[in-house]
Amino acid sequence: xxxxxxxxxxxxxxxxxxxxxxxxxxxAFLSGGLICLAGQFMETFYIHFFHFTKQSAGNPTVAxxxxxxxxxxxxxxxxxxxxxxxxxxxVPVTGFANSITSAALEHxxxxxxxxxxxxxxxxxxxxxxxxxxxxxxxxxxxxFIEQFF
Amino acid sequence: xxxxxxxTWRFDHPIYLAxxxxxxxxxxxxxxxxxxxxxxxxxxxxxxxNWTEAERALMRRAxxxxxxxxxxxxxxxxxxxxxxxxxxxxxxxxxxRENRIPFxxxxxxxxxxxxxxxxxxxxxxxxxxxxxxxxVSSHNATAERxxxxxxxxxxxxxxxxxxxxxxxxxxxxxxxxGKVRVAEAxxxxxxxxxxxxxxxxxxxxxxxxxxxxxxxxxxxxxxxEDYDLIVTGDLSSVGSPILxxxxxxxxxxxxxxxxxCGLMIYSPDQPVNAxxxxxxxxxxxxxxxxxxxxxxxxxxxxxxVATGALLNSATPKQKDTIPCVAHGVVLESAKEEKK
Numbered sequence: 205x206x207x208x209x210x211x212x213x214x215x216x217x218x219x220x221x222x223x224x225x226x227x228x229x230x231x232a233f234l235s236g237g238l239i240c241l242a243g244q245f246m247e248t249f250y251i252h253f254f255h256f257t258k259q260s261a262g263n264p265t266v267a268x269x270x271x272x273x274x275x276x277x278x279x280x281x282x283x284x285x286x287x288x289x290x291x292x293x294x295v296p297v298t299g300f301a302n303s304i305t306s307a308a309l310e311h312x313x314x315x316x317x318x319x320x321x322x323x324x325x326x327x328x329x330x331x332x333x334x335x336x337x338x339x340x341x342x343x344x345x346x347x348f349i350e351q352f353f
Numbered sequence: 354x355x356x357x358x359x360x361t362w363r364f365d366h367p368i369y370l371a372x373x374x375x376x377x378x379x380x381x382x383x384x385x386x387x388x389x390x391x392x393x394x395x396x397x398x399x400x401x402x403n404w405t406e407a408e409r410a411l412m413r414r415a416x417x418x419x420x421x422x423x424x425x426x427x428x429x430x431x432x433x434x435x436x437x438x439x440x441x442x443x444x445x446x447x448x449x450r451e452n453r454i455p456f457x458x459x460x461x462x463x464x465x466x467x468x469x470x471x472x473x474x475x476x477x478x479x480x481x482x483x484x485x486x487x488x489v490s491s492h493n494a495t496a497e498r499x500x501x502x503x504x505x506x507x508x509x510x511x512x513x514x515x516x517x518x519x520x521x522x523x524x525x526x527x528x529x530x531g532k533v534r535v536a537e538a539x540x541x542x543x544x545x546x547x548x549x550x551x552x553x554x555x556x557x558x559x560x561x562x563x564x565x566x567x568x569x570x571x572x573x574x575x576x577x578e579d580y581d582l583i584v585t586g587d588l589s590s591v592g593s594p595i596l597x598x599x600x601x602x603x604x605x606x607x608x609x610x611x612x613x614c615g616l617m618i619y620s621p622d623q624p625v626n627a628x629x630x631x632x633x634x635x636x637x638x639x640x641x642x643x644x645x646x647x648x649x650x651x652x653x654x655x656x657x658v659a660t661g662a663l664l665n666s667a668t669p670k671q672k673d674t675i676p677c678v679a680h681g682v683v684l685e686s687a688k689e690e691k692k
Binding site (some may be wrong): 205206207210212213220253278282285286287293294299303304305306307309313327346 | 368402403405483498502503504505506507509510513539546547548555556560561590591594595598602603624627
């Protein structure tokens with residue numbers, strides 16, 4: 205009986221589309237992996253041709269990925285890739301770049317200060333907050349472990 | 354004007370739609386109803402410099418088509434009833450600034466299309482206005498920006514999520530005989546059966562649509578067979594089966610005559626998840642496709658039930674559930690039936 209306001213959200217479950225978790229995972233794995241593979245190529249490229257060390261090559265690699273993702277956002281391609289890739293294009297650093305660039309584009313019409321600058325991190329802010337907080341917590345834990353053990 | 358029981362108005366005078374105007378965006382123009390609209394924009398920005406102005410261009414254009422087809426000017430209109438999904442319904446307000454017609458802004462989320470039409474017909478019937486211009490608009494990018502994410506953000510998609518239709522619809526309501534009659538209107542109650550997921554509007558709004566349709570049949574004493582079509586606004590592929598089941602359980606079988614504007618406007622292979630939504634969804638389908646069918650007489654009587662989810666972007670995050678409403682209008686063909 206669907207005409208039951210109290211248990212409606214429970215009773216409509218058979219009417220909801222099934223989420224293809226397995227297919228989503230495969231897509232995310234393949235597309236996210238492909239982005240990482242591209243990053244690996246870049247890193248090798250920087251080590252090989254520009255004499256970066258394995259440690260220092262990460263910086264230009266990440267910068268290149270961010271630049272490419274920002275460009276792809278600007279020409280309106282990244283969100284179309286994301287439609288297929290799902291988490292595969294959100295989790296890597298390219299997803300972070302997309303969230304910042306798309307917010308900047310969206311709020312450009314409101315001006316540079318109150319539009320772009322204010323809203324630039326409206327989506328990425330959560331990543332920064334939780335990144336910083338968890339790094340601080342882990343830092344403290346590490347400090348204690350090193351002091352006492 | 355007669356009131357049938359509590360929620361339905363049956364207009365005393367014959368009230369007509371003098372003309373309609375519809376414009377849509379690029380994705381809608383590639384859908385199955387392409388060709389039934391007056392103007393199909395090839396780009397989402399409609400040649401304007403930002404999304405807000407693009408939506409305004411949609412409404413402005415729909416109104417100009419509507420006025421031109423009726424051979425009327427802004428000055429001939431006694432009232433302008435309009436609404437949209439933007440905060441403070443700015444699209445409608447700014448259009449009212451341009452056309453200088455006495456203005457009542459209305460908001461019923463995606464049900465605004467039938468809300469303005471019902472109110473317009475009522476005001477013409479009761480003699481407070483001779484010509485009322487009704488208009489609504491929605492734009493995918495302005496709605497995404499306000500309710501979800503920036504346009505170019507590659508955010509997660511949900512299968513129950515709907516896609517806001519880019520477009521605008523306008524209609525002139527008058528007593529002057531035309532091809533399509535506005536016969537009755539059923540004003541909906543706000544219903545909330547506890548769905549809080551803003552990405553599942555179809556499930557949230559189905560009980561509101563069911564309540565309005567059920568009440569309409571109670572009030573008028575009609576049967577589903579008396580209608581060629583019962584069209585809901587934007588219940589999508591998720592909410593439509595729920596609506597049919599809700600009514601079927603109460604002994605009302607609308608399975609054969611029910612359609613949903615959100616499913617009519619896009620083809621299944623278009624990337625819109627569960628279907629279309631937005632004020633313009635029901636407006637462009639009704640004022641475009643259905644108006645043509647009614648005017649030529651291939652549909653005799655249609656009950657359009659526009660559904661609206663009355664939330665803003667903060668309420669779902671604050672764990673509030675979604676109040677929903679559905680307003681229905683009965684449109685009839687004024688063309689003589691062939692005997």
